[in-house]
Amino acid sequence: MRRAELLMAVVLAIFSGYLMWKSTELPIGWVPDRGPGGGAFPFWLSTGMLLSSLWIFVRAVRGVTPQSQSTEPYFDSQSAVLVALVVGALTAMIGAIYWVGVYGAIPLFFVFYMKIIGRHSWLQTAAFAILAPIVTFFFFEILLNITLPKGMTEPLFYPLYDIFLS
């Protein structure tokens, strides 16, 4: 936990520095007749971010915060595996949207999550994997008129568009 606290403060300080540098692409000083330049607001705020992350770091080194005194691991191995699995599945689902579209990615995600992580029966898994895309389609595409990305499954939807959107 202590190492995570220190490391996070360093990462945040570097990120703040990057934001400061990025802000200077626009004038950060006073522009005559226009007031403060466009970069001023983010520049001074990210300076504040840098200062507070340094402050966090100093406090962690001195062991003031509860996290810097804690000897518990930041992640125990069991939850690390679980969280990594879930985040991996989410990343894969969002990535798969480009390829098989929302309606291909959602059932795959349900099958993975409910069957592999949740160990539910095939019947339950199938029910969710089939119902979820149908509900999504009718709610978002038909009611809200928001077209979701379909990737290579696009042609399969032409008949549905003809029925519901004409």
Next chain:
Amino acid sequence: MDIIPHLLDGFLVALQPTNLFLVIIGCAVGLFIGAMPGLGSVNGVAILLPVTFIVPPTSAIIFLAAIYYGAMYGGAISSIMLGIPGASTAVATTFDGRPMATQGRADVALVAAATASFVGGTISVILFTAFAPPLAHVALAFGSEEEFALMMLAFSTFVGLGGDDIPKTIFSILIGLVLSAVGLDIISGAPRLIFGDLPGFYHGINFLVLAIGIYGIGEILWTIESSRGEVEVSQAVVTFRRVLSALKEMGGCVKTMIMGSLVGYFVGLLPAAGATPGSIMAYGFAKTMSRNPDSFGKGNIQGVAAPESANNAASTGSMLPMLTLGIPGSPTTAILLGGMVIWGLEPGPRLFVDQTEFVWGLIASLYVANLFSLVLNVAFIPVFVWVLKLPFTILAPVIFVLCVVGGYAPTQDMHDVWLMLLFGVVGYLLRKLDYPMAPMVLAIVLGPLAESSLRQSLLLSRGSLTVFFERPISGPIMGIAVLLFLLPVFKAVQRRRAASKESEAGPHG
């Protein structure tokens, strides 16, 4: 201002069939979300905001406000039945609610929670109705200086009263503000902070992307990690007769409920405080006021009534600054405020002049939502108990899918979905180290307004910062804000002085 005719007009709006239907659905969804351990009003409102694009703004906010209300009722259900707070706002309810359930009085506790929520909600809505119009009237005269001062006040409450680690709180506020600055500069129109030249950053970072990331994905990751292992669900027998006798028992709690409502309402007005500390404070007051404080924590019904009336009152209280000043009183109202911007409304006191239907429809719907939450809550106790037994491995993927589709819907850009995932994971990692998340969400919503009011004020004052302290209204507000920012410093100095005194006294004693 004539409040009564406006309120009656509001009821005409709130009781339209569509809106009435949305209130009922909203209350039911809110109860469900509130009852699920780990999910609270803020998660429900963030995840479901994109769903409201289908209806006009008035109906949308009525729906979301009903979710907010329902979730406040629902939080008590898992506090009592599982001993795990359904939302952080219901933490104090576990202190006495859980012992009552293990003693076989779960039904009494549930009815007590619902009744107290109803009393808290009703008292606070009446206070709200009375205070909102005059406050909005005063706020109409505010200029950019006052706006900025109010925002500083909102942020200062997190530093001075939030109770989280100070540098981490400041960092959270600042990063929210910087993220809000991504996109096109509001004055010169020049592109700003376009990371990696990705075109997706040109339209800025929608606050919903951050809110869904943190309160949807991040929250579920947090719950997955912290709720491993089996929990035991208590049984509740609910019959009409038992409900009646429970209500009779509530007769002794009238004073506690009124006290809880007032505490909750006024604590709820502050952006950093809100329902969680409000309900804990109300619990503390009820305990000190009680004739036998020792019975608290062992299943005293007053210990359920006080926090539950307070957390509902606080949720109404947090809407007062949101509606009248355009400053959210809680993370949930921050998301509602961001929603108003998406719906094309300009939050702030002008709403009371230009959008009377919206404002009064919302206020009237709070009365209606309160009533329905009470009825649905008591009527469907068995359903909620069943819901609590649902495995999280079914609920989690459903919410993840809603997050992904909901994150895509507002801008229809896959870039935002990736960003949402990133915010979710980073937010979760930060939260594990106790970085507070609420200030960040508040800051990204208020950021654009804060920047424009700051730059406008500075332009008028030719760069002099003293302008904020010189004006009659912004001056005192800024003064309070500065005091709140410095409060932790004073506390630290005092502690050090006390410590040095002790060490001086040490050798002699």
